[in-house]
Amino acid sequence: MKKLYLLEDAIISPMGFSTQENIKAIQEERSGLSLQHKPKITNAAFYAAIIDELQLNNAFASIGDIKEYTKLEKMMLLAVQQVLAKNPGLDLTTTALIITTTKGNINLLKDPGSFPQSRIKLSELAKTIGQFFGFTQEAIIISNACISGGLGLAVAKRLGNTEEIKNAIVLGGDLVSDFVVAGFNSFQALSSKPCKPFSKDRDGISLGEAAAAMLVSTEKPKTSENIALIGDATVNDANHISGPSRTGEGLYQSIQKALKEASISASDIDFLSAHGTATIYNDEMESQAFHRSALQDTPVHSLKAYYGHSLGASALIESIVTKHAMLKNELYSSKNFGELGVSWPLNVVEEYRKKEIKYALKTASGFGGCNLALVFKKE
Known part of the structure; x- marks a missing residue:
């Protein structure tokens, strides 16, 4: 049974646009949650972690045209770009791309802007990511509710054990869209305070948006600890x-x-x-x-x-x-x-x-x- 080694990674979130920034925030117990108001969906304010789009655009402008990509696509592309920048010799013709998301560009249902209607499809999201970097293999899309991101790693491991792949980039991302907010609000599951996992006074979730990418391989890297x-x-x-x-x-x-x-x-x-x-x-x-x-x-x-x-x-x-x-x-x-x-x-x-x-x-x-x-x- 082959192991799957976790190599380079990147996290794009309200707590920072790199894994290092995110880990530092967690070490210092700094949360990305802030108070949100969506009166057209719910009268009650709620907490969520939202990426500032101006900051996102400023960061993305160095690699692409901000008008050509949705917010989710920019988040995901930035994550992959960071991983590839640290692995310049990676052969994308033999590297699998595994994309994990629950709703993708579902925010385009409300306001498609200048994007075609087809852009809402998960297949179009995968095509956009793959073409941006030059992946030649068709992306694998995993949309299995909230286990999707971890399941992407499991799928990469299983494909590695069948020797279908050696390297893969697992990429995950989702937005705090009106659709998602309305859905959890209908379950009365949104907390009016920052969420409190496993606590006696917990009363629901706080939503968040983020993207992450990880390069994985069945080949053991030549580093001291893996x-x-x-x-x-x-x-x-x-x-x-x-x-x-x-x-x-x-x-x-x-x-x-x-x-x-x-x-x-x-x-x-x-x-x-x-x-x-x-x-x-x-x-x-x-x-x-x-x-x-x-x-x-x-x-x-x-x-x-x-x-x-x-x-x-x-x-x-x-x-x-x-x-x-x-x-x-x-x-x-x-x-x-x-x-x-x-x-x-x-x-x-x-x-x-x-x-x-x-x-x-x-x-x-x-x-x-x-x-x-x-x-x-x-x-």
Whole structure:
């Protein structure tokens, strides 16, 4: 079984336009969330992490025409550009492009501007990204709710094991569009305060927009320390179109299968990066799945109070942060955590601290009952 090595990466978010800026913000517990008002959708103000379009345009102008690309495309193109700039010898004719998103350019439904109607299609998003850089292979598109970003890494690993690919760039991105805001508002799931994952007084999610890209390879890099994806699994609990399983069965099975493929046990896991959306039912479900997996004492955090829930980008961003946490032997705080508010005990990271991390587990869950577990190893 081949491993998938996590190489160069980039994060474009309200906390910074590079991975380094994002990690620094997390170390300093600076959130990208700010108060938002959309009176045409909801009378109540809510918190979300929104990328300033002027800053985005200023950054993008160095690589392309800002009028030719949508906001999401500019975010995603900037992320890929950073990765390619540090890998000038990468052969794009043999490198796969895996694009992960939940809604893509859905904001064009409301205001297409000068863009053709076809630009809303995910296939057109993929074509735009691929043609900009000169990828010759048709992009793989993954749109499986909120596990999409992490699932992109799992798909790259599986393709590597069939020897269909050696290198790939996994790219994720989503916007805080009116469509997404209206959808979560209809579920009464938007918090009026910055979200509080796993806390007793949590009352819903904070949304976020971001893009991230990561170069991955089945070939081990010649560096002193590397992070590899060594186990992955996705199981659908088939519970409800939007509600998670009350027993955590799908996530539990995903964790067990990923650990089995990695040939390790739960006791080997040094750190757990949770989905942690701060909704009542998601956090409760996760706590039960972690307890059933004997992970209740493993240090765990959620990054949603920094980024908000960035949908199809979230699990990729959180995997990138996990990679750097492992390399630096650092545990980052689960921001806004207060009193534990789930039925099953968890060891939530309340403040930054150092810890040797050899194995880490990243989990994600999403609408339609999808669940994902990824096991990373430092070697």
